[in-house]
Amino acid sequence: MNYYFWEVAFISNQNFQSSKSIKIKAMIKLTRPPNSLTAAVAVISALFLALGEDGSPYDFTTYLLIGSAAFFVTAHAMVHNDIVDFDADSISTPYRPLPSKMISMKEAKIWATFLFLAAITSGILIDFRLDLEFPISLFWAISNALLLDAYNLWFKKSGLIGNMVVAYVVWALFIYADLLVSNGFTLRVQSIGLYAFFMNWGREVIKGIRDIEGDKSENVLTIAVRWGAHGAAYVGSGLLLIAILWTIPLILNPVGNFVVPLILIMFNLVIIFRCFNLIKNPTANYANSTKRLFLYLMLIAVIVLLINQIIVLNYN
Structure with a gap:
């Protein structure tokens, strides 16, 4: 009887531990x-x-x-x-x-x-x-x-506004960083932030081209659902071209050496070329590869800026 009691207690404890582990996961x-x-x-x-x-x-x-x-x-x-x-x-x-x-x-x-x-x-x-x-x-x-x-x-299914909210959350990181460090806004930091904002907003709009059928079934009113693939290609490309404009202060007034401006100029040319092709060929596959390419370009740009920042701080 005593053995049976301890066996039941052990099994119960094992079940409790297993349930707890599942909850944590x-x-x-x-x-x-x-x-x-x-x-x-x-x-x-x-x-x-x-x-x-x-x-x-x-x-x-x-x-x-x-x-x-x-x-x-x-x-x-x-x-x-x-x-x-x-x-x-x-x-x-x-x-x-x-x-x-x-x-x-x-x-x-x-x-x-x-x-x-x-x-x-x-x-x-x-x-x-x-x-x-x-x-x-x-x-x-x-x-x-x-x-x-x-x-x-509310905003997830609203299309353009929802895309903007996703992009704004990225920009908000730079707004916060600028306020914390400079107690205000600086052209350099906000240029990086607005570049990231418009790049992400444009990418989100372009992503809608790939997801048209799924978004229609979920009643998500993206630009691609409302205006078609060509409409989304034009709007997304327009937002990406605005993003390029925000690299001008970084190119004209670089921190550190000339490498960052050269890389940004090359990236901008790739973005422009890709946008023109997307407008001519707004298919789901091309939109998906374009969205992915722009993500990589944006990440590389941030990494380059960070490396440059480390060099500048160490040099000073």
Whole structure:
């Protein structure tokens, strides 16, 4: 009898541990770690670029807190997205944590709330650590989290506005970095931010060409759904050409050597060439390869700017 009791207790404990492990995996999966970590790296990169030629880098703890704020904001938005999309995911991606019942809706909502509070806490700690008069970090964390929630609830299916919100969240990293470092806006940092904004906005519009049929079935009113593939090609290309204009200050007033301006000019020529071809040939495959190419160009441009920034700071 005593042996049977301990065997039952052991099995129950094993089941509890297994259930707990599944919950933790589900919680992590809901946050989409690659997206959240990318946001953390992006805001630290934006902050580093905002230092310019004479700026003094922050200490490790400050960078960690700033990266954490971006991570928690993005993680909250990812969890909230799955909560909002529960019905659609139950049909299209039933293996996701919520539809597969790896985690309950109540637990997911608690998790999303915790991440939101963690983002707010990170913002408060940053402002306190830097002794800021206006709580920039707190305001940035709250406003971006609420904007992403609004995107999940309303803007996602609105087409152009929804695309703009996605692009703005990237620009917001540079707005925040500029305010934190310079207590205002500088032409260089905002040029990089607006370049990223229009590049992402244009890419999102072009992405709609690839997803026309799926978006129609989901009632997502993208430019491609409303105006067709050619219309989306024209609008997306127009936004990308505006992005190119924001590289002019970086080309004419470079920080460091002439390598960055040369690379930006080459990238701009590739973008222009690709946009003209897309307008002539707005097929799903070409739009998809164009969107992917522009992502690589944008990432390489940021990496080049970061390397240049490191060289400039070390040289000074």
